[in-house]
Amino acid sequence: MSNEKQAAYWNEIAGPKWIKIGDAMEARLANITQLLLDTAAAKPGETILDVGCGTGTTARPLSEAVSPAGHVTAVDISTPMLEVARTxxxxxNYLQADAQTHNFSPTKFDLLASRFGVMFFEDPVAAFTNLHAHLASSGRLCCITWAPLAQNPHWQIPFNIVRAHLGEPEPRHPHAPGPLAFADAAYVNYILAKSGFSRITVTPTAISIIGESLEAEARMATLFGPPGALLEEKQPSPETREKILTEITTALSPFQTGTSLSLPATVNLVTAYH
Ligand SMILES: C[S@@+](CC[C@H](N)C(=O)[O-])C[C@H]1O[C@@H](n2cnc3c(N)ncnc32)[C@H](O)[C@@H]1O
Known part of the structure; x- marks a missing residue:
């Protein structure tokens, strides 16, 4: 089976963690959802594949945009994420499958859409070649991935604090499956071109993450993304973890606006055609 490691990760570790956060994750990424919806510009009657749909945050508005004649298939590898999506x-059509290998025939999609669901493939060329094969000849792709860590202070600031306490992460290939696998625009271009897509654009786009509160966003940083991954790798004591959380809270406090928090981020807005 392909993507075994990521399937285990999203079923056993990341999926349950993501679900526990509940609506807070959806709320903080609302600007990014809107960027995807505005750029994808789904029209009534279209057939869409939402890749790595998670709990269905983007599948639902996409489905509204294409209704009543259109249809959304939303694919994910994670049982817990899909269970929430279905409720x-x-x-x-929520489908549990590996988007890298699943045969979606006979459907040909007008739009392949994804918010942060395409950076986890073991073999991205195989995955995008498979997706390209199920795209209509007039079809398009619209995906959002994270830009490099240095352009994402919401992660970089907490990551620096975690690293100062716990040391460097284990060395890993910059394109290894994970949130930053598609950070390099030239690499994304290469993958899509090799998979058969044309008129590819990868546009780094500045955007704000709106945290519910300083405390909630600091905790979020200890669970997800590069700082969360480093904490998971190093497994510090509860005391050290608490110290790190306090420092992250202080470091993020300049971004407070009223009771919420506006954190600068950069995503890659990726578009392409058949
Ligand atoms: C960062 S989450 C994003 C979820 C959702 N798109 C969102 O923005 O809320 C990544 C999702 O990709 C899914 N995923 C990872 N590898 C996959 C694969 N090979 N096929 C289908 N889904 C996959 C994970 O299970 C997870 O739900």
């Missing part, structure tokens, strides 16, 4: 309703 949230909508006439969406």
């Amino acid at each position: 949230r309703g909508g006439p969406i």
Whole structure:
């Protein structure tokens, strides 16, 4: 089976963690959802594949945009993420499968859409070649991935604090499956071109993450992304963890606006055609 490691990770570790956070994750990434929806510009009657759909945050508005004649298939490898997605309703075909290898025939999609669901493939060329094969000849792709860590202070600041306490992470290939695998625009271009896509654009786009509160966002940084991954790798004592959390809270406090928090981030907005 392909993507075994990521399947285990999203079923056993990241999926349950993501679900525990509940609506807070959806709320903080709302600007990024809107960027995807605005750029994808789904139209009534279209057929869409939402890749790595998670709990269905983007599948639902996409489904509304194409209704009543259109249809959304939303694919994910994670049972817990899909279980939540299904409780949230909508006439969406939620499908548990590996998007790298699944045969979606006979459907040909008008739009392949994804918010942060395409950076986890073991073999990205195989995955995008498979997706390209299920795209209509007039179809398009619209995905959002994270830009490099240095352009994402919401992660970089907490990561620096975790690293100061616990040391460097184990060396890993910059394109290894993970949130930053598609940070390099030239690499994304290469993958998509090799997979058969044309008229590829990768546009780094500055955007704000809106945290519910300083405390919530500091805790979020200890669970997800590069700082969360480093904490998971090093497994510090509860005391050290608490110290790190306090320092992250202080470091993020300049970004407070009223009771919420506006954190600068950069995503790669990726578009392409068949
Ligand atoms: C960072 S989450 C994003 C979820 C959702 N798109 C969102 O923005 O809320 C990445 C998702 O990709 C899914 N995923 C990872 N590898 C996959 C694969 N090979 N096929 C399908 N889904 C995959 C994970 O299970 C997870 O739900």
